[in-house]
Structure formats: structure tokens, C-alpha cells
Amino acid sequence: MTEICRGHEEHRDRIAAGRRRVPDREALLEVADFFDALGNPTRLKILYALTGAELCTCDLASIAELSVSAISHQLRILRDRKIISFRKEGKNVFYRLRDQHIVDLLSVAMEHMEEGPAHG
Amino acid sequence: MTEICRGHEEHRDRIAAGRRRVPDREALLEVADFFDALGNPTRLKILYALTGAELCTCDLASIAELSVSAISHQLRILRDRKIISFRKEGKNVFYRLRDQHIVDLLSVAMEHMEEGPAHG
DNA sequence: TTAATGGTTGAATAGTTGCTCAAATGATGA
DNA sequence: TCATCATTTGAGCAACTATTCAACCATTAA
DSSP, X not given: OOOOOSSOHHHHHHHHHHHHHSOOHHHHHHHHHXXXXXXXXXXXXXXXXXXXXXXXXXXXXXXXXXXXXXHHHHHHHHHHTTSEEXXXXXXXXXXXXXXXXXXXXXHHHHHHHHHGGGGO | OOOOOSSOHHHHHHHXXXXXXXXXXXXXXXXXXXXXXXXXXXXXXXXXXXXXXXXXXXXXXXXXXXXXXXXXXXXXXXXXXXXXXXEEETTEEEEEESSHHHHHHHHXXXXXXXXXXXXX
């Protein structure tokens, strides 16, 4: 691994510059975890459903058409990644998006997808 | 699966409203694929390295400290998801980020991570 | 206390992913 | 043509993930 293109000083310069643009390992893993959490249809369903209202686990299960257990597992991932937060009310647990960043990101993503194919 | 919280009309209303906020299946899968592509440390390294300059496969392998083959596999995923594009020059293939959206997204993500821990 | 309901958790498992290795492709130049 | 370099590709495999199922926990109400 990590074989370098033979000779050519320009490669070395580009590589050094490129390396400088890459965040440190910890930050990189954090960003990866964040995007990874968004990169799953079930979790995206949950998040889009939560743009605009808080919902309980069983509401989300119904919306995603999956078992309460399956949703609960996914909710834990989203909680751990600090993408959603929750409040308990009697027997119910209500989830909501943690901050406006997430709402923005989700709508920007949709727009990006819609215009994407146009300049293929 | 999809058991509904017994009775309570309010649940039905919330569920119906939530469902309306979820994009259709095709769009959802597209968005998930997009975020999924960003949700991996190796691919993020590639993308951050490409913010600011185009780089060839072997430069990227050197930066990511992985085999050229491993990087090529990841580059294909990023190409397929329309996140990067490329140009061939002699024996080399130079990759670049496909549009400014991606650059913006990567820097916004870094900022979000940096401020995230502050408000718990 | 018991029963019922909403939710979480852990084990099991089928499916997916990321890497390595070896082989193939494509471009360049002798 | 042949050799070499940069890259791509496919198979194989270990590690990871999303779901299901069964068991458990927590709150409410009798």
C-alpha cells in the first residue's frame, strides 16, 4: 500500500498539500459517523417525519412501516450521534430533531437531489 | 410490525402529517445513498483532500495511506453517486469534487462538529 | 399487587461493506 | 511488437449492520 507515483516532485507537493486539507483522525471519524447516521433510508424516514413535529416511537414505527423494536434501535443510533433528542411523557417517549442545522441539511439535501440529474 | 398506539385519534393525525413530510421512496434512497457515500472515513479523506485541488488516484492513495486498489474502489462509489468527476491525462486519472455544494457541505459539517459538543 | 401498554435491549442472523490480492485494461514509449 | 506504469476490476473474506424475536423495564390504572 501507499506506493507513490514514481519520481515527479509535483506529486509530492500535491500530496503534502492534500494531506493538509484532511482533518485530524478524530474529527474525521466524527463527521463520518454523522453522515453515516443520515445514510440509511429508515433513519432518513424518521428524520424527515420529525421535521415539523415531535413524534413518539410508535408513531415513527407506523410511519416507517417497521416494528417498534427496529425503530427503537435506529433511534438509539440517532440519539448517540446527537442528531435527535427526546422527552418522556407518561408511557410515551417523544423524539425531535436536535437543532435547526439538521432541518436545514435535510431540505438542502432534497434540493440537491432534485437539481442533481439536470446537470448530470 | 407497524402496530399503532391503541386508540387516540391524535396519534393518527400526527402519523398522517409525519408521513406527508417523508419524501417518496426513490428520492429517499437517493438522499440516503448520497449521505452514505460521505459516511466513511476513507471517502471523507478523499473528499477533503480534493477540496482545493484535483488529484490522481495514486496521490489519493498516498494521502489516505491505503492501497491504490482500495482507493480506486472508493472512487468508483463516489463517481457513481455523482460526488466527484474526473479527467484523464496520459496514464493518470485526475479526480475533483463535482460541484461547490460538496465543498460547502464538507466545511459546514466540520463547523457543526466543532460547535456540537459545546451545547451538549 | 396484577395487568396492560409503550419502549428498550441483547442475541441471532441474513445481508452489506471495505479491504486485499491477483488479474485485466489502457496509455506511453522503446 | 514488448515492457512499464497508472488504474480498474472481480473474487474472497472478515467485519459490520439492519432487522426480527423474545425478554425485560417503566408507567399507569385497576
